[in-house]
Amino acid sequence: MDFELKTLDAAAAAAEKCDVLVVVVPEGQSHGQDAVSHLVATALESGHFEAKPGKLLQAWRAEGVAAARVVLAGAGDGSGRRVMAAVQAAVATVRGTPARRLVVLLPATAGDDAVRAAVCAAADASYVYVATKSKPEGRALRKVVVGVWDAAARRAAFDRARATAAGVELAREMANLPPNVATPTRLGEEAKKLAKAHGFGCQVMGQKELERLGMGSFLGVARGSAQPPRFIVLRHDGGPKGEAPVVLVGKGITFDTGGISLKPGPEMDEMKFDMSGAASVLGAFRALGEARPKVNVVGLIAACENMPDGHAYKPGDVLTSMSGQTIEVLNTDAEGRLILCDALTYAERFKPRAVIDIATLTGACVIALGAVRSGLFASDDALAASLQAAGEAALDPCWRMPLDDEYAEGLKTNFADVANVAGRAAGAVTAAKFLHRFAQAYPWAHLDIAGTAWKGGAAKGATGRPVGLLVEYLMAGTSAAASPAAPAPRRRARPAAA
Template sequence: MNFQLKTLPLAQSASEKADALIVLVGEKPLVGKDPLSDLISAARSAGDLPDKAGKLLSLYHPVPQAPRCVVVASIADGKSGSIRSAVTAALAAARGAKPARVVLAFAQQADGAAVRAAVLAAADALYVYTTTTSKAEANPVRHLTIGVPDAESVKSEFDKAVGMVAGIEFAKEWGNRPANHCTPAMLADAAVGLAKGPKFKCDVLGPKEIAKLGMGAFAGVAQGSSEPARFIVLQYQGAAKGDAPVVLVGKGITFDTGGVSLKPAAEMDEMKFDMCGAASVLGVFRALGELRPAINVVGLVPACENMNDGKAIKPGDVLKSMSGQTVEVLNTDAEGRLILCDALTYAKRFSPAAVIDIATLTGACVIALGGLRSGLFSPDDQLASALQRAGESSLDRCWRMPLDDEYGEGLKSNFADMANIAGRAAGAVTAAKFLQKFTADFKWAHLDIAGTAWKSGAAKGATGRPVGLLMDFLLERAAQPVKAVATAKGAASKSAGAAGKAPRKARARA
């Protein structure tokens, strides 16, 4: 879909060439004296358009020059959440007209946050997945114009929103693909496709390289599948070479049966979404390609299937991780933390400013927070606060959860350095405590997106979260001075010696 920003007073918006016009009206009185403004003011005075976000008034050809389909939507206080509600409702109401061109006009002055909210809400409301359908009914809207009284003042936020849409929709695309259309190799190819351009680089490692690095936990999960594992290393250099990067680690289980600890059959199809952490990392890199902020970012994606054959790991098996720590596998369905722990160890070689892992990790987090907020875990107050701010500004919210040392007691094992699960109680926290054992050398945060990465039921599909949160975090960080890595070559060399050699730029071998 093509987005356009245009200076468009309400009177002029009525005559703009379009199949549908959506007018966003705030609480303040309209000052225009044109026919459309008069009509809207009269409707508000009569109580036909309450000042509550998302309330609508649908009109048929209300003034001579206007399109046949006109929807007036209240944005109440004009905050981002109210705009999202209004835009979503208005586009649903206009969809019956099957418009190819839509004008979305603010009746009053709009700031950058309002415009960004409108763009993101419109893109979300109009997104349609078509990749594996034979009779693909694509979104009919081809062109959407955002009309505001002063386009120049909000252009930077509009551009940011359009770049984010590209990333969010890329994450949705790969999250929605069935597992046979999103194997680890296919996911790696998608990453390679993102790395075109002078600021990007992508390395993909196959099973032999993974074994050589000593990633025994990752390889253990992958060994039950006929699909070879891939370890994806994406790099974006938007700042100076010596600036410490932010490392994003995305869980890439392209399908999760639970292994020997088999999941129930009901809704197991939704386990194709178990790579949405990986999809969000790829979505961030898609958005970075559009926005090119001054920051260095590394994306790490351990990608494999968790399947169940004669080679699959069993409860009671002990795996040696890349860090040298051993793990007793008490439940093969707690596999995400096993692939992530090796990726977190690998992240150390980049001497990162911060490491954030993103994973559909635990059903316990869904019970705790539902589908509204992602779970946020971090021992670092500054990093946690920055991620929470980004969640609020992007409307991709998270909630900080505890990491008390006592929660880790349940991970003790008689046969290894740790077990991969504790008891049922506080399952999201104990999963985070497991990951924390591999993060002593850098600032770290964990986002459990099990409740927010996709929707079930009639609206089943990937949400693209938390691309918005991550991009706001990175853009805020890019606007601040970045500390250079002290003795970067020495640190990288020391790290490489401890955790294996850096990958050669080559395609993976099965």
């Protein structure tokens, strides 16, 4: 999608040549004498339109307006969250039409949050998956112009939003690809493409390199698949040389059968989305490439399939992780934590200021938080606060969950240093406690995106979350992360307000 920021008031918008003009109307807005303002005022006075959130009214060939079609979209208090909902609803009405150029007119009071919301909402509502269809259809819309009353004042917010939208789109596209296409090898190829296009450092490691590194836990999961594993390292060196980087770690299970602990058949196709953490790291790097922020970022992706053949790991096996810790496998469907633990150990070599892992880790997190907020676990209060603030600003929210030491009791075993599961109770928390064992050398956070990374049912498809949260954190608040010299404190964590 091609986005443009333009200085437009209502009178200028009336003269703007486009297929569709979306007018975002907050409550209490004053109206001028131009054609667009007259249309809004008349619609409000008639009672056929209200500026309440979710309300839409469409007009065809409105007098004095150059656009063939006008959509009035109620935005309530005009906040970013309301603007996002308004623009999503309005742009959704355009899908399936021949419209190619769309203008979104924001109110005079619109701030940076509204600009970011408008761009991301337009990108989200206009996205159509066509990669594996024989007759691609539905992508008529090519250009979106965001009209504000002072483009210069909103340029920085617009540029960040445009970069974020590009990253979200890549994450959605990668996660939506079928698992016979989006293999671990394909993820490595996509990382190389990003590196070439944006000047990132990139290394893609295979079986032999992983054996030399001693990633026995990761390789144990990969053992049952004919697809070779890949461990991907991306580097954006935009900050001062020697400055400690932020490390993003993505779970890349490109298909999860559950292994020997086989999942039930219904909806198993959705397990292609189990690499959404990896997709979000690729998406974040796409955004970094577009925006070029002055920050050092490392991306780590552990990618493999979890399959049940004669070589597959099985319940009762003991794996030796890169850290040297041994792990008893009680359930092979708890595989994400087994590949992430080796990636978290590998992250130590970068002496990071913070490490954030992103994973569709547990169904328990879906039960706890549904599809609204991602689960956030953190060993450091400052890092948690920064991520929560970033999520709120990006309208990609998370919710902090506990990390009390007592939750690790269920991970004890007679046959290894730790078990990979601890029963059904507090499953999202015990999974995080497992990862916490391998993230003691730095401030660490874990985002469980099992409920937010994709939608099921008629709207089945990837959401691209939490790319927005990650980009906002990296570009707006990395200095708020804890000092790299200070290891993550061992403390009793508690839920905190988002």
